[in-house]
Amino acid sequence: MNNMEEKLWQYIDGTCSNDERLAIAALIEKDAAWRAAYNNIFTINDDVSALTLDEPSMAFSYKVMEGIRAQEAAKPLKTATNTYVIGAIAGFFILAIIIIMMFLLINGGGNVNVNLPAFSVLTNSSAIKVFFYTDVILLLFFVDTFLRRKRSSGEAKSV
Amino acid sequence: MQSKLTDIELIKRTLSGDQQAYALLVKNYQRYVFTLALRFTKSREDAEEVAQDSFIKVYKSLGSFKQESKFSTWLYTVVYTTAMTSLRKRDINTVALDDEDNFIQVENSNSATDVNSAENRSRSFYLNQAISQLSADDAAVLTLFYHAEQSLEEIALIMGIETNGVKIKLFRARRRLKETLERNLKHEVKELI
Numbered sequence: 001m002n003n004m005e006e007k008l009w010q011y012i013d014g015t016c017s018n019d020e021r022l023a024i025a026a027l028i029e030k031d032a033a034w035r036a037a038y039n040n041i042f043t044i045n046d047d048v049s050a051l052t053l054d055e056p057s058m059a060f061s062y063k064v065m066e067g068i069r070a071q072e073a074a075k076p077l078k079t080a081t082n083t084y085v086i087g088a089i090a091g092f093f094i095l096a097i098i099i100i101m102m103f104l105l106i107n108g109g110g111n112v113n114v115n116l117p118a119f120s121v122l123t124n125s126s127a128i129k130v131f132f133y134t135d136v137i138l139l140l141f142f143v144d145t146f147l148r149r150k151r152s153s154g155e156a157k158s159v
Numbered sequence: 160m161q162s163k164l165t166d167i168e169l170i171k172r173t174l175s176g177d178q179q180a181y182a183l184l185v186k187n188y189q190r191y192v193f194t195l196a197l198r199f200t201k202s203r204e205d206a207e208e209v210a211q212d213s214f215i216k217v218y219k220s221l222g223s224f225k226q227e228s229k230f231s232t233w234l235y236t237v238v239y240t241t242a243m244t245s246l247r248k249r250d251i252n253t254v255a256l257d258d259e260d261n262f263i264q265v266e267n268s269n270s271a272t273d274v275n276s277a278e279n280r281s282r283s284f285y286l287n288q289a290i291s292q293l294s295a296d297d298a299a300v301l302t303l304f305y306h307a308e309q310s311l312e313e314i315a316l317i318m319g320i321e322t323n324g325v326k327i328k329l330f331r332a333r334r335r336l337k338e339t340l341e342r343n344l345k346h347e348v349k350e351l352i
Contacts, residue, residue, distance in 0.1 A: 048286060048336070054190065054206075060207065067215050
């Protein structure tokens with residue numbers, strides 16, 4: 001029975017060889033069991049082909065496009081940042097520093113006297129020590145965060 | 160009146176920033192994608208969610224579409240993967256997708272116990288009912304073959320299996336559909352008597 005069904009489906013799909021096709025056609029014509037099975041299968045095939053597709057809701061395409069727009073808007077700042085803007089800001093500051101330096105050089109007649117504090121003041125001051133240790137703690141904190149992120153992304157990739 | 164644009168033309172327009180072109184692609188394929196998703200999820204709400212997710216995923220990776228296959232084949236591959244992932248996540252009904260002996264039990268609003276009389280039901284109703292009672296995999300193969308106009312080779316690509324495997328799956332799906340249809344109709348005749 002299964003073999004008959006399988007052959008009939010191949011016959012209907014047109015996936016059998018020419019010889020097989022002729023043999024099956026002859027069986028359908030002569031054998032009542034084959035003819036009945038063929039008619040049954042052919043009707044099912046026709047009915048399934050004629051089935052209409054299901055319709056999503058009226059607002060489906062609108063929802064899809066809204067979803068796309070929402071995702072576009074929610075892009076991370078890293079990818080949305082325009083590098084030209086960053087370059088322009090950096091350029092402005094560099095230019096400002098150059099102008100200030102030139103202004104000082106011109107007004108000072110080439111003798112710019114900058115009084116830097118003594119090195120011992122820097123090392124002995126408790127405020128500087130607090131500043132230095134805070135920097136070290138912050139650095140360790142950022143290194144730890146960076147390493148944790150790296151490890152978790154590696155685990156995610158391996159899954 | 161504007162002539163109908165091909166999928167490739169619409170993709171090119173979308174990639175150049177024309178979102179309306181993608182909206183047209185969505186409109187062209189929404190029924191196919193929704194029907195395919197419905198074969199897996201068996202609920203309209205979930206099917207819409209899967210279809211929506213699939214279209215968004217396709218939009219995001221449209222630039223990587225190499226045109227080695229038809230756009231529809233690529234789209235259905237995404238739908239198939241999204242639907243499978245969604246099913247696995249929810250673990251609905253705890254029935255294996257390709258279980259030969261089990262069928263997903265579906266809450267069918269148009270079940271045999273409905274108040275509608277059996278005489279008024281069309282053959283398409285019984286077919287739809289039988290398809291909804293098939294396993295997700297069987298129903299998906301039938302939908303891809305009959306409605307999404309995909310060849311056996313393309314279905315193999317979508318499902319990630321060999322073409323011979325698709326032939327076997329299709330044959331089994333048709334046999335189960337026939338058996339389910341006969342069982343349902345027998346039940347209806349008994350009801351009438």
